[in-house]
Amino acid sequence: MHRRTPSILLLLACTILFRLAGPAAAEPPVPAEWLTPAEAAGFEATPSYEETLAFLRKVQTRLPEMELGFYGTSAQGRPMPFVVLSKEKAFTPEQALALPKPILMIQCGIHAGEIDGKDAMLLVLRDLALGKHREILDGLTLVIVPIYNVDGHERVSPYNRPNQDGPKRGMGFRTTANGLDLNRDFLKVQAVEARALVSLISAWRPHLHVDNHVTDGVDHDWVLTWTWAEAPQMAAPVDAWMRAHMPNVLAATTAAGHRNGPYVDLEDRNDPTKGFSSWVGQPRYSSGYFPLRNRPSILIENHSYKPYRLRVMANRDFLLSLFREVAHDPASLVQAVRAAEAATVALGKPDAPPSQVVLEYAPSPETDPIRFPVYAFETKPSLVTGAPLLRYKRGEVREIEVPWQHKAAAVRTLPRPRGYFVLPGWPQIEERLRIHGLRVQRLGAPATVEVEAMRVANPKFAERTYQGLTQVTASVERHVERRSLPAGTLWIPADQPDFEVAVQLLEPDAPDSLLAWGLLSTVFETREYIEPRVLEELAAEMIKDPATAAAWQDALEDEKFAADPFRRFLWWYHRTPYWDETASLMPVFRALTVPAGLTMQ
Ligand SMILES: [Zn+2]
Numbered sequence: 111m112h113r114r115t116p117s118i119l120l121l122l123a124c125t126i127l128f129r130l131a132g133p134a135a136a137e138p139p140v141p142a143e144w145l146t147p148a149e150a151a152g153f154e155a156t157p158s159y160e161e162t163l164a165f166l167r168k169v170q171t172r173l174p175e176m177e178l179g180f181y182g183t184s185a186q187g188r189p190m191p192f193v194v195l196s197k198e199k200a201f202t203p204e205q206a207l208a209l210p211k212p213i214l215m216i217q218c219g220i221h222a223g224e225i226d227g228k229d230a231m232l233l234v235l236r237d238l239a240l241g242k243h244r245e246i247l248d249g250l251t252l253v254i255v256p257i258y259n260v261d262g263h264e265r266v267s268p269y270n271r272p273n274q275d276g277p278k279r280g281m282g283f284r285t286t287a288n289g290l291d292l293n294r295d296f297l298k299v300q301a302v303e304a305r306a307l308v309s310l311i312s313a314w315r316p317h318l319h320v321d322n323h324v325t326d327g328v329d330h331d332w333v334l335t336w337t338w339a340e341a342p343q344m345a346a347p348v349d350a351w352m353r354a355h356m357p358n359v360l361a362a363t364t365a366a367g368h369r370n371g372p373y374v375d376l377e378d379r380n381d382p383t384k385g386f387s388s389w390v391g392q393p394r395y396s397s398g399y400f401p402l403r404n405r406p407s408i409l410i411e412n413h414s415y416k417p418y419r420l421r422v423m424a425n426r427d428f429l430l431s432l433f434r435e436v437a438h439d440p441a442s443l444v445q446a447v448r449a450a451e452a453a454t455v456a457l458g459k460p461d462a463p464p465s466q467v468v469l470e471y472a473p474s475p476e477t478d479p480i481r482f483p484v485y486a487f488e489t490k491p492s493l494v495t496g497a498p499l500l501r502y503k504r505g506e507v508r509e510i511e512v513p514w515q516h517k518a519a520a521v522r523t524l525p526r527p528r529g530y531f532v533l534p535g536w537p538q539i540e541e542r543l544r545i546h547g548l549r550v551q552r553l554g555a556p557a558t559v560e561v562e563a564m565r566v567a568n569p570k571f572a573e574r575t576y577q578g579l580t581q582v583t584a585s586v587e588r589h590v591e592r593r594s595l596p597a598g599t600l601w602i603p604a605d606q607p608d609f610e611v612a613v614q615l616l617e618p619d620a621p622d623s624l625l626a627w628g629l630l631s632t633v634f635e636t637r638e639y640i641e642p643r644v645l646e647e648l649a650a651e652m653i654k655d656p657a658t659a660a661a662w663q664d665a666l667e668d669e670k671f672a673a674d675p676f677r678r679f680l681w682w683y684h685r686t687p688y689w690d691e692t693a694s695l696m697p698v699f700r701a702l703t704v705p706a707g708l709t710m711q
Contacts (some may be wrong), residue, residue: 227322249437276418279484292395312547458604
C-alpha cells in the first residue's frame with residue numbers, strides 16, 4: 111500500500127503525456143508495478159489461478175467499469191471467474207442486454223495449456239486501467255472468461271505440450287481433472303464446467319464469442335490463425351456482418367505486425383501442397399455451437415511453434431482490432447444477430463410455411479486459392495517409425511498457392527417441426543434443454559396428439575469410449591401416429607431463437623445428439639422378459655389366425671431368419687400384447703403442426 115502514491119503520480123504523468131502526444135507517439139513505459147505477471151516473468155511464465163485472480167483484483171481497484179465475478183464451481187471445487195467490462199457498469203445480463211451495444215464474450219483456456227488468450231486479456235485490462243483503449247468501452251460490453259478450464263490450468267508442467275514454445279516454466283493441461291475435453295462439450299454439456307459456461311452464455315447471450323487456442327501440426331509462418339462458420343452454417347445476416355467487418359480486423363492485426371491467416375488443417379499431413387481446410391464442424395465445438403444460436407464464434411489458434419511473447423502480442427492485437435472494429439459500428443452487430451434470431455423465430459411460427467432444418471453439415475468441396483507461407487520442407491525416413499516423415503527448415507519460407515476449403519454444405523435436412531414433445535422421466539434431456547436456455551413448457555393435463563414418432567434400430571456402438579461415453583449410430587424411422595401424452599410432458603416450441611440447439615440435441619441422427627453420445631441408450635434395450643414356454647403357448651393360439659399363420663410362413667422363407675432362434679423368438683414376442691412398445695421408441699416426438707387446445711402448467 112505504501113507504494114501507491116508515487117505510482118498514481120507516474121500513472122497520471124503517463125496518461126497526460128499519452129493524451130498530449132496522441133497515439134502516434136511511442137508508448138510510455140508501463141510502471142513496474144503494473145506489469146502483468148507474464149510481462150514481469152519475461153513471458154517465461156503464465157500466472158497461476160490465484161495469481162491471475164490477484165492481478166484481476168488489482169486491476170479492478172483502478173477500473174471501476176470492471177467487475178470480477180464467479181459463474182460456477184469446477185469439479186475440483188475452484189470458483190470459475192469471469193470479468194465484465196461496462197462503461198455504464200451494466201454488470202448484470204439484464205442491464206447489459208438493455209443497452210444498444212453488443213456484448214462480446216472472450217473465452218480463454220478451454221484447453222488450459224493453450225493460455226495465450228488469458229495473458230493477452232490481462233494486458234488489455236491493465237492498459238484499460240491505465241487509461242488506454244478507452245474508446246472500445248464506448249461501443250461494447252465485454253464478458254471475459256480468463257481461465258475456463260480452471261482445474262486443468264493448475265496441472266502445470268513444462269512437459270504438458272511437447273509442440274509448444276512456452277511459456278517455458280510450464281503451462282496447464284488440456285482436459286478437466288476427470289479427463290473431459292471442454293471443446294467437445296458445448297452441446298452435450300457433460301462436464302460441470304461446461305454446464306456452468308453454457309449457463310453463463312444463456313444468461314448473457316453474447317452477440318459474438320471468441321475462443322482462444324494454440325495449435326500445432328504444419329509449420330508455417332503465420333503467428334495467429336483464425337476461422338469461423340460461414341453461411342449456410344452461419345445465419346445469413348451474421349455471415350454478412352462477418353464478411354463486412356472481419357477483413358478490417360485482420361488487416362489491423364497485420365498492420366500491428368502479426369502475420370496471420372486461416373486455421374490450417376492439412377488435407378494430407380505429409381504434403382502441404384495439397385492444401386488445407388478451415389472447416390468449422392459440429393456443435394460439440396464452440397465454433398459449431400454458436401451458429402445454432404445465431405451468433406458467431408471466432409476460433410483463434412495461435413501457432414505453437416512461435417515464442418510465447420509473440421503469440422500473446424498477436425492475440426492481444428487481434429482482440430484489440432476486433433474490439434475497435436465492433437465499437438466503431440456497434441449497432442450493426444446487434445442488428446445482425448437480432449435479424450438472424452427473428453428469422454429462426456419466424457420459421458418456427460405455427461402458421462409459417464413449411465421449411466427444412468439442417469441436421470448435419472459437411473465441408474463443401476469448393477475451394478479458394480490461397481497463398482500459404484509454409485516453411486521449406488523435405489521428407490526423410492523417420493528414426494522412430496522407419497516411415498517417411500515430413501520435416502521443416504525454420505526460417506526458410508516457401509510461399510505456395512494451395513486450395514483452401516472453408517465452406518460448409520448441408521448434407522442432411524428434415525422438415526422443420528413446430529416443436530418437440532419430450533416424455534417426462536428423462537432428466538438428462540430436460541436439464542440440458544434448460545442449460546441451453548430453451549423455452550420449455552410442461553403439459554398440465556394429458557393430451558392425445560398427432561405427432562411424428564421416431565423409432566431407432568440397428569444400433570452400432572463404438573468399440574471404445576470417447577469422452578467417457580459410448581457413442582452410437584442407429585437407423586431412424588419416423589411415422590405419424592396419434593399418441594397419448596401424460597401430464598408433465600415437455601413442450602419445446604419452434605418459434606424461439608435457439609430452437610436449432612433443440613434440433614441438434616433431440617433428433618437422434620444429428621451428429622452430436624443425446625442419442626448419438628450414448629446418453630439415451632436405454633431405448634435400445636428390451637426391459638421385460640417372456641419365458642419361452644409361455645410364448646410357446648401364446649404362439650400355439652395365435653397361429654390359429656390364418657393371417658398370422660400366412661405371415662409366419664412368409665417370414666420362414668428367409669433362410670437366415672429361419673435359422674436364427676432369437677429372431678424367431680422376437681417375431682412372436684412382438685405380436686403378443688406383452689411386447690413393450692416403448693423399446694426402440696425415442697422419448698421425443700416431432701410435432702408437425704402445433705396441436706390445438708394444449709393445457710400448459
Ligand atoms: Zn485447443
